[in-house]
Amino acid sequence: MTAETSIGFPTVREQIAHARSVVVKIGSSALTDLDEGLDRDRLDALADALEARMRAGSDVIVVSSGAVSAGLAPLGLKKRPKDLATKQAAASVGQLALAHAWGTSFARYGRTVGQVLLTADDINNRSHHANAQRTLDRLRSLGAVAVVNENDTVATNEIRFGDNDRLAALVAHLSGADALILLSDVDGLYDGDPRKVGVDGRRAQFIPEVNGPEDLDGVIAGSGGALGTGGMASKLAAARLSADAGVPVLLAAASSAAQALADASVGTVFAARPERLSARRFWVRHAADASGQIVLDDGAVAAVSRRRRSLLAAGVTGVNGRFFSGDVVELVDQNGRVVARGVASYDFDDVTSMLGRHTDELPPDLQRPVVHADDLVVVAR
CATH class of the missing domain: 3.40.1160.10 (Acetylglutamate kinase-like)
Structure with missing residues (x-):
């Protein structure tokens, strides 16, 4: 109707x-x-x-x-x-x-x-x-x-x-x-x-x-x-x-x-x-320019786009561009398709050092999500 x-x-x-x-x-x-x-x-x-x-x-x-x-x-x-x-x-x-x-x-x-x-x-x-x-x-x-x-x-x-x-x-x-x-x-x-x-x-x-x-x-x-x-x-x-x-x-x-x-x-x-x-969320999704990209594995794509979970370092496989904490970034799958946008919690070099590592393997100052669910907007499913 x-x-x-x-x-x-x-x-x-x-x-x-x-x-x-x-x-x-x-x-x-x-x-x-x-x-x-x-x-x-x-x-x-x-x-x-x-x-x-x-x-x-x-x-x-x-x-x-x-x-x-x-x-x-x-x-x-x-x-x-x-x-x-x-x-x-x-x-x-x-x-x-x-x-x-x-x-x-x-x-x-x-x-x-x-x-x-x-x-x-x-x-x-x-x-x-x-x-x-x-x-x-x-x-x-x-x-x-x-x-x-x-x-x-x-x-x-x-x-x-x-x-x-x-x-x-x-x-x-x-x-x-x-x-x-x-x-x-x-x-x-x-x-x-x-x-x-x-x-x-x-x-x-x-x-x-x-x-x-x-x-x-x-x-x-x-x-x-x-x-x-x-x-x-x-x-x-x-x-x-x-x-x-x-x-x-x-x-x-x-x-x-x-x-x-x-x-x-x-x-x-x-x-x-x-x-x-x-x-x-509107600003993240539509208004702000993306400063870089974070590449996700298939499990992270599902967690972010379907279950609306925070992005953890364990699901990150790569980083494109130079971005800093507080910048808006695109979250992309293995084929480069944008699945979400969000506010990065860390600088690009920190994220690079965290690739694929579980939270308990990281130092205390790097144990927050790479992008928190509250700062994340799904773009495609």
């Missing part, structure tokens, strides 16, 4: 429609035009829909794409640049314009806007992660609208989120949101490109609800368009990340924002896992 048909329980759409706290991600194509830059009328319409949701009693955080795109027209650029320096130059112009536009639009309702610029390092670093969380919480408590964007002016290719869909999913968990709404130029999830007809003459079929991985069998997702870096592939990945963390998701067209924010009756919904990951 799916979430949409369970008697006595709210459907996924009802969960999203009545969510007390919502993160709303808005794509570049919904806000900008290659020739004219920011489209103030479209932005105002989105602000109207967001204001209506807030007046209905919800806290709303906006994750707004469009900084790079908003900087193209003022700089005389005719297409999205490919080199990092020009992207960052466009972002430096566009971020100012974008923040001003959101501030001006919400000022019609007496709302104050606070801009929050994040890099991937702010999420990867546990202390930065906590600081960002406190900033978002305080903005909400003060009645301001937080508008979040990736800090494109300083982010390098090595420390980027990749796209604002993933950023939105991370912010949804970071802020303790009850729902995530992804608004762009697509009206939902299809099993293929809805603009094309297949070789068999069949058109892509719309998928109204995703309750688990089996509902995605055969789905083909493409990359982004001229203005953005995302595309359906990034939206699907972000929706799965968010749902896996316990936050339901609605994917809908920005042109249907009023309906999406009012009753969630449009687009595709993604059901969330029953239990929400703790902030620490």
